[in-house]
Amino acid sequence: MPEVRYAIWGSAGHAKVLASLIRAIGGRVVATFDNDPAAQALRGVPLHLGEAGFAKWADAAPDPRAGVSDSARRTWVVPIS
Numbered sequence: 001m002p003e004v005r006y007a008i009w010g011s012a013g014h015a016k017v018l019a020s021l022i023r024a025i026g027g028r029v030v031a032t033f034d035n036d037p038a039a040q041a042l043r044g045v046p047l048h049l050g051e052a053g054f055a056k057w058a059d060a061a062p063d064p065r066a067g068v069s070d071s072a073r074r075t076w077v078v079p080i081s
Contacts, residue, residue: 003026003027003028004026004027004028005027005028005029005030006022006027006028006029006030007029007030007031007032007033007057007061008029008031008032008033009032009033009034009054010032010033010034011032011033011034011039011040011041011042011047012034012039015032015042016042019042019045029042029045030045030046031045031046031047031048031057031061032045032046032047032048033047033048033049033050033053033054033057034047034048034049034050035049035050037049
């Protein structure tokens with residue numbers, strides 16, 4: 001079974017939990033995005049800032065797909081493969 005790669009919108013506590021869950025099911029987080037310029041990247045995962053950062057990443061990403069968010073739109077998870 002091929003590895004599923006994910007991108008997460010958010011890089012704080014909720015994103016850390018999601019990243020742990022993704023790793024636990026055999027997936028890999030390949031990018032995170034955040035609107036906060038003071039945000040810190042997850043270990044080993046590139047952090048892109050704001051919608052402009054997302055757009056630049058999406059233009060270069062292989063087959064970005066639909067995302068899922070919590071109701072407050074704090075964190076998005078996007079499977080990309």
